[in-house]
Amino acid sequence: MIQTPLLADNRFAEHLLQHTPVSTFVLDAQHQVMIWNKACEQLTELKAETMVGTKQHWRGFYTEPRPCLADLLLDSTLGNISDLYEQASAFSAGTDICHTENWCLMxxxxxxxxxxxxxxIRNAQGEVVAVVETQRDRTEQRLMMQSLSESEQRISTILGSAMDAIVTIGPQQTITLFNAAAARIFRCAADFAIGQPIERFVAPACYPLFKQFIAFDSTAAKNQAWVPEGLSARRADGEEFPIEATFSPLEAGGQKLCTIILRDVNDRYLAEEKLQRLQEEKGYLQEVINDDHNPGDFVSGSKEMRAVMAQVRRVARTDTPVLLLGETGTGKELLARAVHESSDRSAAILVKVNCAALPADLLESELFGHEKGAFTGAIQQRKGRFELADKGSLFLDELGELSLSAQAKLLRVLQEQEFERVGGSETLKVDVRVIAATHRNLAEEVAAGRFRADLYYRLNVFPIDVPPLRQRLVDIPLLARFFLGKYAKKFAKPLTDIDPAGLEQLRQYQWPGNVRELQNVIERAVILSSGPWLEIAPLVSPRVHASALVQPLRTLEAVEREHILRTLAATDWVISGSKGAAAILAMNPNTLRSRMQKLGIVKSHG
Structure with missing residues (x-):
């Protein structure tokens, strides 16, 4: 033991300090080490023999050379306490006691x-004669606290990033943990929820069932349980919503807890509906991609079609139903697409239904969808084209083929924007703009009782008559060359133009199949042609057109002459009068006689 004059008369105190298990050293008023006990030797691995009588004590406790707390306390007794305030975490002037803790370098x-x-330590006169400093090693505890803090931080980060709500409740069934997803789903902050009874966030009607899984003394609460349906929660604003939940019992710190992981099932339903809608749209758009028709195919230079397009642009920006009237093959679908793409709904989808291509018993299901079991073969629920077209447009081609029951449902959608699926009772709301087309005379269909008058008047608000190709001869060369370019590229044929004779044949033909027939003629001609010019002549064979080109192409005058002759024969060569040939041909009798003379038509007396 190192003897010091200061404590020579108090050997017991020095003996006590030497053998205390806490690392301790004593400095005199001159900052020299008086006592360096055994615990201090063990802590610093510096022997008392080398330390007593020196001022090197600071080096064992700081990461950089500076006075220790004892030095600063000695200085503070002289009035200089600024450094002590800075270093000590707890110090009160006049008490002669200070405290700090920190990482130190041995x-x-x-x-x-x-x-x-x-x-x-002061003498009887109040003078500071020594300072005692103790150091307790808390490295292990500090590391454990840091590890625990980091673990808690990781857990907090994981819980905060979880998509599902995570709620923990204690023995009193009050909330002890409420993650960020729970705050979002229940629409309240964690500070509001923690401490509240879980019953506050459960729909009253299903709380008895809910309680079975959180009652710590019940059998159901002893094991983990997943409840996929039958439970409803309640948001902070009182709104109830269906949930699926997993209940997990656990013990922590001697306490029984229950962790509930729950999900708003509405979110899943919405996600599933959105996915299903996207899949249906993908399938429908694939059909559109595979279709030969698209808005870019609309080619015209005639004044008749310019007038039609002016009507399209005028009505497109409204939500008024559009009725496209005209013969088959005149391009009504392309006009429907033009209406849609010029409208405010162009960002949404245009859905097409060919009413003539589906059996009557399936057409309603196609339009309005059906519930599972609605009819034989309905093995699952199916959405109809009206639901698919929500916020967009629906093109009903061949409208005149709709059954009377489908017409009634269509009228309701047009008026109320609502309907039920086949076999269902739930009323569905949609926002759909209807564009319809038909080659039938709907006024005659109404008179015959095959088409509802109220639906006809509702659709006939803005009719657009699409002229047949034979009434816009200017378009024939334009369309023919357009289709030539399209199919020459498709079949890799080096065709540059149409031979003049063939182009004249195209002009003279009546085109009962309109643009669609012309397209088919050009496609076949591209396949058959071998030179740089498209050859039309081979296509005058009766084999080319099953429905139209049953004989060689003829001049317009030849066709007109034959038509007048047939009409005269049917009227027994009566020209004037209400039942005469002129009335049937919608001509003035004098004009008809003039045409007959020009065409060399005379009554045979044989």
Missing amino acids: PDGRRLYLVIDAGA
């Missing part, structure tokens, strides 16, 4: 976390 390079206390 002589051998170790870093220890020390809790340091220092106190001044």
